[in-house]
Amino acid sequence: MMKSLSPESIRKELHTKIIGRNIILLETIDSTNIYLKSLGSQQGPEGTVVLAEEQTAGRGRRGRNWTSQRGKNLTFSVLLHPTNQTQNVGLLSLLAGLAVTKAIRSSASLPAECKWPNDVLINGKKVCGILSEMVTSADNPPSIIVGIGINVNQTEFPEEIRETATSLFLESASYSASLKTFGSEILLPLKRDQNDITLCFDRVRILQKVLEEVEYWYIQYQLQRYEKIIQEWKRHCSMLGKTILFNQNGNIVSGVFADIAEDGALLLETNGTVQRIIAGDVTVVNPGDGYK
Numbered sequence: 001m002m003k004s005l006s007p008e009s010i011r012k013e014l015h016t017k018i019i020g021r022n023i024i025l026l027e028t029i030d031s032t033n034i035y036l037k038s039l040g041s042q043q044g045p046e047g048t049v050v051l052a053e054e055q056t057a058g059r060g061r062r063g064r065n066w067t068s069q070r071g072k073n074l075t076f077s078v079l080l081h082p083t084n085q086t087q088n089v090g091l092l093s094l095l096a097g098l099a100v101t102k103a104i105r106s107s108a109s110l111p112a113e114c115k116w117p118n119d120v121l122i123n124g125k126k127v128c129g130i131l132s133e134m135v136t137s138a139d140n141p142p143s144i145i146v147g148i149g150i151n152v153n154q155t156e157f158p159e160e161i162r163e164t165a166t167s168l169f170l171e172s173a174s175y176s177a178s179l180k181t182f183g184s185e186i187l188l189p190l191k192r193d194q195n196d197i198t199l200c201f202d203r204v205r206i207l208q209k210v211l212e213e214v215e216y217w218y219i220q221y222q223l224q225r226y227e228k229i230i231q232e233w234k235r236h237c238s239m240l241g242k243t244i245l246f247n248q249n250g251n252i253v254s255g256v257f258a259d260i261a262e263d264g265a266l267l268l269e270t271n272g273t274v275q276r277i278i279a280g281d282v283t284v285v286n287p288g289d290g291y292k
Contacts, residue, residue, distance in 0.1 A: 004071075005051060005203060014208045018047035019078060019215040026050065028070075030057040032077035033147040037135055044079050044143075049211065051076040055149075072153040073167070074207055078214060080144040088226055089144065090264035090278060093118040093132040095221055096146050098233045099213035100128045104150075105236075107209040108168050108201060114237040116257075116266050116282055120150075125166035127151050148210070153200045168201050226262050234260060239284055244268070248280035257282070 007023040014020050022045050029035050032050040034057075054070040080092070097114045104112035104120065104127070113121050120128035131147040151167035220228055234240055239257050246253045246268060255270035266277040
């Protein structure tokens with residue numbers, strides 16, 4: 001059976017000092033980002049994690065909906081109070097994507113990759129979406145809420161995203177995954193019969209690993225080791241150096257994904273000039289690469 005989430009089980013073997021020390025678990029909520037905002041986020045302890053078994057109005061970038069089956073995935077938000085308030089805040093979305101990518105690779109042994117600006121893909125399909133939002137007030141320094149949605153054990157998706165979305169469960173090559181492949185600590189029995197054991201991923205272990213990676217890379221951010229973050233992100237992104245299409249509010253531009261700036265902006269080379277892109281959708285021109 002799938003294991004239920006609880007703050008106690010998450011903290012039990014969580015190797016962090018800040019991220020996830022304070023956990024709020026909700027059964028159903030419209031959005032964990034919205035919930036954190038409603039608490040007066042600037043007053044909350046840094047590293048607070050709001051986790052929901054079900055989101056009814058989960059959001060991605062540009063107001064898009066995030067579809068998630070109840071009890072099968074991870075939908076949560078992390079509250080951060082960065083000390084370098086105005087510099088390189090855009091890098092936090094890349095940082096979160098890098099953390100999820102590395103967590104999936106190390107815990108689930110799946111070839112996750114970063115996609116600019118804040119998605120994680122496996123075999124060209126989206127397994128994770130991230131939405132970072134700044135919260136400001138007259139009385140407190142700005143805070144950052146990083147919302148993360150990871151498709152863990154979901155097996156079905158709406159028709160309109162079926163070709164572009166996936167989950168760790170679907171990408172594990174078969175519905176009867178091998179314990180030898182992933183390690184017994186990350187898998188749980190989902191269904192048993194005489195000849196077969198169907199396994200699912202342990203969401204607690206996946207979440208613990210993600211939070212540990214978020215803390216490590218957030219510390220690097222606080223220490224202003226931006227180049228270290230960027231180089232590691234680039235190492236896990238196969239889009240660099242490729243021709244891409246950039247869509248910003250319906251305006252399509254073609255160019256080469258040249259690099260990532262220190263603040264997380266995409267550097268697009270077009271006709272010998274370099275354009276800074278801070279938001280928008282990118283698609284690799286070669287459909288053989290599978291990026292959407």
